[in-house]
Structures are given as C-alpha cells and as structure tokens.
Amino acid sequence: MRLWPASIAGRTFLVLLIGLFAAQVVGLTIHAVDRVGLQRAAQGREAMARTWAVWRTVVTAPPPLRPDLIETVELPEGFRASLDPAPFVREGAALPGPMGRRLSEGLGRMGPPRLRPREVRVGEAPGGGVAAALRLPEGEWLNIVGRWPRPQPWSSPAFLAALAVMTAAVAGLSFWAVRRLTAPLRELAGAAERLGRDVSTPPLPERGPREVAQAAAAFNTMQARIRRFVEDRTAMLAAIGHDLRTPITRMRLRAEFVEDEGVRAKMLADLAEMEAMVAATLAFARDDAAAERAVPLDLVALLRTVADEANDVAGREVVTAEASAHRTVTARPLALKRALGNLVGNAVAYAGSCRVRLAQPEGGMIRIAIEDDGPGIPEDELERVFQPFHRVERSRSRETGGAGLGLPIARTILRGHGGDVTLANRPGGGLAVTVTLPA
Numbered sequence: 001m002r003l004w005p006a007s008i009a010g011r012t013f014l015v016l017l018i019g020l021f022a023a024q025v026v027g028l029t030i031h032a033v034d035r036v037g038l039q040r041a042a043q044g045r046e047a048m049a050r051t052w053a054v055w056r057t058v059v060t061a062p063p064p065l066r067p068d069l070i071e072t073v074e075l076p077e078g079f080r081a082s083l084d085p086a087p088f089v090r091e092g093a094a095l096p097g098p099m100g101r102r103l104s105e106g107l108g109r110m111g112p113p114r115l116r117p118r119e120v121r122v123g124e125a126p127g128g129g130v131a132a133a134l135r136l137p138e139g140e141w142l143n144i145v146g147r148w149p150r151p152q153p154w155s156s157p158a159f160l161a162a163l164a165v166m167t168a169a170v171a172g173l174s175f176w177a178v179r180r181l182t183a184p185l186r187e188l189a190g191a192a193e194r195l196g197r198d199v200s201t202p203p204l205p206e207r208g209p210r211e212v213a214q215a216a217a218a219f220n221t222m223q224a225r226i227r228r229f230v231e232d233r234t235a236m237l238a239a240i241g242h243d244l245r246t247p248i249t250r251m252r253l254r255a256e257f258v259e260d261e262g263v264r265a266k267m268l269a270d271l272a273e274m275e276a277m278v279a280a281t282l283a284f285a286r287d288d289a290a291a292e293r294a295v296p297l298d299l300v301a302l303l304r305t306v307a308d309e310a311n312d313v314a315g316r317e318v319v320t321a322e323a324s325a326h327r328t329v330t331a332r333p334l335a336l337k338r339a340l341g342n343l344v345g346n347a348v349a350y351a352g353s354c355r356v357r358l359a360q361p362e363g364g365m366i367r368i369a370i371e372d373d374g375p376g377i378p379e380d381e382l383e384r385v386f387q388p389f390h391r392v393e394r395s396r397s398r399e400t401g402g403a404g405l406g407l408p409i410a411r412t413i414l415r416g417h418g419g420d421v422t423l424a425n426r427p428g429g430g431l432a433v434t435v436t437l438p439a
C-alpha cells in the first residue's frame with residue numbers, strides 16, 4: 001500500500017504505465033512467437049534442402065566411394081551425416097512436431113523417382129535433435145542428424161531496446177497528459193483555499209475542458225452567493241443599527257421628563273448602554289462593508305503597533321510584545337489590527353496588562369499568544385463570550401464600557417482570514433488567548 005501514490009496524477013500515471021507496459025509485453029510476445037514460427041519453417045526448408053543435397057551426392061556416387069564422400073560433404077553447423085548399417089530412427093518412432101512430419105513427407109517425394117530413397121524415417125535423434133534416415137538402394141542407411149539453436153526472441157537486444165523506448169515514450173507522454181489533466185483540480189483546490197481566507201477573492205477563469213469549465217463556473221457561482229449572503233447580512237446589521245438610533249434619541253429626550261430621580265438615572269444609563277451597543281454594531285458593519293483588500297503585511301510590525309497604541313492610551317507600559325523575526329502574512333490590515341486590538345484591549349481592561357508573542361507555528365498555522373494574569377473566564381463561559389453582547393456577569397457590573405462585541409468581532413475577522421481565536425484559562429491564573437492565521 002505504501003507504493004500506491006496519494007495523488008490522482010500519481011495513481012492515474014501508475015495505472016496507465018502498468019497497463020501500457022503489459023499491453024506492450026503481450027504485443028511483443030505475439031510478434032516474437034510469430035517470428036519463432038517463421039524461423040522454424042525456414043530452418044525446416046533449409047534442413048530439407050541440405051539433406052536432399054547430401055542424399056543426391058551419396059546416391060549418385062559409386063558405392064565404394066561413398067564412405068570417403070560422406071566425410072567431405074559440406075554441412076551447416078550442427079549437422080552430421082554418416083553411412084550406417086542401421087537407421088538412427090527406430091521403425092515407427094514418433095516424428096517430433098510438424099517439422100518432422102514435413103521433413104519425412106518432403107524427403108520421400110523429392111527429386112526424380114529413380115533417385116528417391118527406398119525408405120525415409122524422421123524422428124528424434126538419440127542424443128537430441130532431429131534425425132533423418134534415408135535408405136540407399138544397396139540397403140545401407142544415410143543418417144543425418146541436425147541440431148538447431150533454440151530461437152531466442154527475448155534475448156535480442158532490439159527487443160529490449162524496443163521495450164525500453166516504448167516504455168519511456170509512454171511514460172513521458174502519460175506523465176505530461178496526467179499532469180495537464182489534473183492541473184485544474186489543483187487550481188480549484190487553491191481557489192477554495194483562497195475563498196476560505198477572503199470571500200472577495202477574484203473568480204476562477206471559466207475555460208479549459210468542458211467539465212473543468214463547468215466546475216469553475218459552479219465554484220464562481222457559489223462564491224458569488226456566499227459573498228452576497230455576507231454582504232446582505234452586513235447591510236441588514238447596518239440598517240438595524242442605524243434605525244435604532246432615532247428611537248433611542250427620542251427615548252432619551254422623554255426620559256429627561258421622568259420625575260423620579262432614581263428611575264431617570266437608571267433609564268438614562270440603560271439608554272447609554274443601548275447607544276454604545278448600536279454604535280459598536282454600526283462600526284463593525286461599516287468596517288466589514290468597506291471590503292478592504294488583503295495585502296502582504298508584516299505581522300510583527302502590526303503586533304508592535306497594537307501594543308504601542310495600547311501603551312499610549314494607558315500612559316505606561318501595559319503590553320509587552322516579544323517578537324523578533326519578521327513574519328509576512330496576507331491580510332486586511334485594518335481589520336486584523338482591529339481584531340488584535342480588541343483582544344489586547346480586553347486583557348488590559350480585565351487584567352491590567354498582558355504579554356503578546358508569536359508562538360511556534362503548528363500545522364501550517366501562525367500562532368499569536370496573548371497572555372494576562374487577570375481573573376480569567378469561568379470554563380463554561382469560554383465559548384459563550386464569543387456570542388454578540390454576551391459579557392461575563394462581573395464585567396457587566398464593573399464599568400469597563402464594553403458592549404460585548406469585541407470577541408465576536410475579533411473572531412469574525414480572524415475566521416474571515418482563514419484563522420481563528422480561542423480562549424483558555426492559564427494554569428497559574430489569567431487568560432491565554434490564541435490567535436491562528438494561515439501561514
């Protein structure tokens with residue numbers, strides 16, 4: 001299983017390669033078997049002609065000269081001829097294969113009838129090879145034993161070269177084709193990844209093969225729908241926030257006429273809180289609708305700016321930023337600054353001070369840690385504080401001035417960048433905020 005590649009390109013390539021290689025081996029085998037047949041037929045014809053030539057020389061010579069003659073006849077390599085009192089092939093011995101049959105039939109019918117042998121036997125020679133025994137008119141036997149080298153189509157260098165060249169050509173071509181075919185898939189994956197970071201990323205080009213163009217078009221439609229959905233929601237938020245302002249103003253005017261001093265003060269405080277909530281909502285909606293463009297920016301410089309601004313507001317060093325190296329990320333600068341500012345602002349507001357540092361990246365994500373020594377957040381509230389307007393009870397009573405939108409806004413912004421923010425209570429007390437961003 002370890003040899004099975006992970007990518008579509010790798011798998012397709014491997015299957016193609018194995019299939020085409022097998023097809024080639026089968027094709028070349030058919031060719032080789034064919035060639036062996038041809039070679040054998042040629043060998044049979046040659047053997048017959050040679051045998052006949054020896055026979056004629058011997059049979060036309062006067063019998064006393066024959067033993068000498070047989071010594072001098074020229075025969076191809078692997079052939080041997082002798083004059084013997086007995087045939088090398090037993091009566092009725094099996095003829096080896098179609099070649100033997102052809103030989104015995106051919107030898108019996110060759111040449112003018114007066115020169116034909118009295119009897120022909122073709123069979124397996126005792127020491128291997130094919131033996132032809134032809135009986136001379138005088139009763140002696142002319143024995144010819146032939147041995148052919150086995151045809152070896154596989155060991156021919158041309159065969160191996162052909163296999164190598166064809167395999168290389170097929171491998172090169174299929175590698176190229178498979179890479180080309182799977183490129184749109186990689187592009188689509190890249191686009192989906194970009195969409196996760198930024199809904200207003202430019203649409204995919206809708207070209208290429210039909211299926212690819214269709215997939216790109218479907219992807220673009222989906223992206224447009226998501227963007228419209230987000231935009232509509234932001235617009236609605238802005239409208240609600242805006243329209244709530246007028247009645248709040250009217251109510252505040254009316255509250256001034258309330259006789260009871262205590263009731264009036266409470267009403268005005270509630271209205272002030274409502275106004276703060278509406279203002280925060282509107283500010284968020286306005287920023288979100290501004291559709292800031294994502295640009296490469298130095299995260300370390302941004303962290304320093306956030307820390308400096310918090311220190312300026314406090315009038316002393318409340319935030320320490322520990323970050324040395326530069327770290328470039330692609331992000332919407334104002335939005336990201338707002339998200340980090342909210343988190344640092346919370347730490348300053350609820351704990352008095354905090355430390356900001358770039359932590360070890362994990363799983364391809366940059367991590368920023370914001371740690372304070374404050375009261376922390378009860379475990380069952382750690383997720384709930386991300387809900388809009390949700391505040392932990394004791395900060396409600398304390399006048400920290402927040403509307404409960406800081407964390408939800410930070411999370412919305414960071415998730416919009418393909419990252420996230422999570423909270424955890426530190427073992428020694430205080431809150432640890434972890435921000436992740438795609439590297």
Ligand SMILES: Nc1ncnc2c1ncn2[C@@H]1O[C@H](COP(=O)(O)OP(=O)(O)O)[C@@H](O)[C@H]1O
Nearest residue numbers: 346347350376385391392395402403404406407
């Ligand atoms: N660093 C922190 N330490 C303790 N509590 C915190 C911290 N950060 C946030 N919180 C709690 O989470 C609540 C929600 O935070 P947030 O959404 O920023 O709203 P706000 O700050 O306006 O109250 C806060 O009211 C506070 O109770």
Ligand SMILES: [Mg+2]
Nearest residue numbers: 346402406407
């Ligand atoms: Mg806050």
